[in-house]
Amino acid sequence: MSRSILVSSVLHLVLIMITAMSLPFLAKKPIDLPPIVSIELIQITDKTNIPFAPKAKKTIEKIKEKEKKLVSEQAPPKKVKKIKPDSVPMPDDKSKKIEKVKEDKQNPEKIDNEVKQVSEFEKDELFDPNNIAALIDKSKIENAETVNKTDKITQDQQKSVDISGLSLSEEDALKAQIFGCWSIPLGLPYNENLLVRIKLQLNPDGTVSQSEILDHARMNKPGQGFYKVLAESALRAIKLCQPLRVPSTGYERWKELQLNFDAREMLEG
């Protein structure tokens, strides 16, 4: 009997507690949250459709990597130069440096150039026989400054000369030039594939020595008559734009160039 009274009173107590806790005046004031505003996420790459954005990202990453590499690569040559007047350790250091560079880099030719440029520069700055004495007497700070200076210059050269593609500004200059020369044939069917790829062999002055349409076979396919019109317009644009605005240095890099003409974006819009 007493047990059942106990159970009953406990359960009643629980019930009272629950009721009391859920009474409105006892409840805590809710936090004054701002109303929920739904946000629609839009993939802006589709909307803005900047064609070179992914490439730009890659290029920037590449440059960053190169810069990182360069910092480590260029440290030794400075030492070499400082020690060079002492004549003994220099040859070993230099050969070590070249080996190191060769290990890191894929393209040995470019590395040779780099090394040459670095050493030539340093020769001008540091190895002039008339200035040797003065250089030896220079304070540590001055040395450090020279080191910084050489560092910067070689990195800039590196950016423009050593990357496998064109820099963004170089690419933009070339694009802007060709945009102005390309008269897009307006009658093309814009729901078809309107991409023409043209491979160019360039002379050092930017003139075109040879041009080749990469999807040449498509011209003669039935129902692809518009492709010929498009390809011809692209070739006219290249001829009209000659000499192309290519960088003044690094001919090896851009002596072969592929231009992808795509009229779809213009005609759809």
Next chain:
Amino acid sequence: MFKILLIIFFIIPFKAFALIEVDITRGNLNPLPIAVSPLSIDENSRQNFKKILKKKNIGSEISKVVENNLKTSGLFNPLNKDAFLQAPDIANLKPRFEDWNLIKAQALITGKVSFVEEKLRVEFRLWDVLAGKEMMALAFTTVPNNWRRVGHIITDKVYERLTGEKGYFDTRIIYVAEEGPKTRRIKKLAIMDQDGANNKFLTLGNELVLTPRFNPTSQMVTYLSYFRNLPRVYLLDIETGMQEVVGDFPGMTFAPRFSPDGKKIIMSFAKDGNSDIYTMDLENRIVEKITNHPSIDTSPSYSPNGKYICFNSDRSGYQQIYIMKSDGSNVKRISFGRGLYGTPVWSPRGDLIAFTKLHKGKFYIGVMRTDGSGERLLTENFYQEAPSWSPNGRVLIFYRETETDSKGEGFSAKLWSIDLTGYNERLVSTPTDASDPSWSSLLSN
């Protein structure tokens, strides 16, 4: 072996990527500079044509037609002939491309006219100046009186070769010529070349004529005329001049138009006070009701494949554009913008529908895709309507009226053309006021 495969898979792609690629996704839409050299002609032929056609130099006249056509298209910029360095006869044999390059020509048209067995023989060549090569060479023989058409055909060929789509120059336009004060207007059926030349009146003006429309497959026209105050639909063969009555229809009858195969006409008329869309088979004259709705359905136009019909209807409360299957099923509204939409016309290319729109007291000519998306208004004015497509679906011709002043004067109605870019708007000159134009298909087809 595995190592070799690894090398093939990894090193070769690396080598391929080494080629610098530049994406060119923009160009200019400036008119292409083109040199139209006068067609050369020998002295004997020149004298013969002078006698027949009363033209001093028919070679120059044909080249003027070509030049004018190219200019009005808005896609070409014909260069001033005074700047040409090479004589026409030599240019036709072998152009000195450096000379033409010097005046910034990107394309060059040369040709020769000769008098052969009482006929006009024209050969012409299109050259790519920058590439230094011939792009096309053609020759025609025709009766001398056809010389303007030769100019139009040359333009069509050049246009097609350089833009990738068929031309629209060897075509004619039928329209309603209007004269007299606004309250007592005399309306005649008239036809002319697309450039305004060779204007002819086909009716005398005794009866009111409305909405002439070309058959898309032949030189046949259907139009509406009032005979004893009753609307009557006619068929007119332009080539033979033969005319026949298709039928008398009750109440308000509107805008008969051919089906794409030319075997039917589609129109709207009011029966028992309700306007619906009907077709009539031209062979057996059987009339079929396509829509059956208490609203006002008018201005039907077939899609080029004949499977769909666009029309306007006020079934939603306001006049809007709808499409349906050609049997009248699957009616779907496609225009949802503000204002009233009317006179929908399906493009011969099938991709767009042109329309007239009335919004806030202004009239617009515009185009939209066939699902109603991508609405673009090409031109705005006080009053304009009745767009009609060029056979290649690039240009629209319509008519525009000017406002009457307080004295009731100053009213005029003229034909205008505009291309799909909306930039190239031109007045099409006609000897009288004009309305309700309709563009023919290519005559040379």
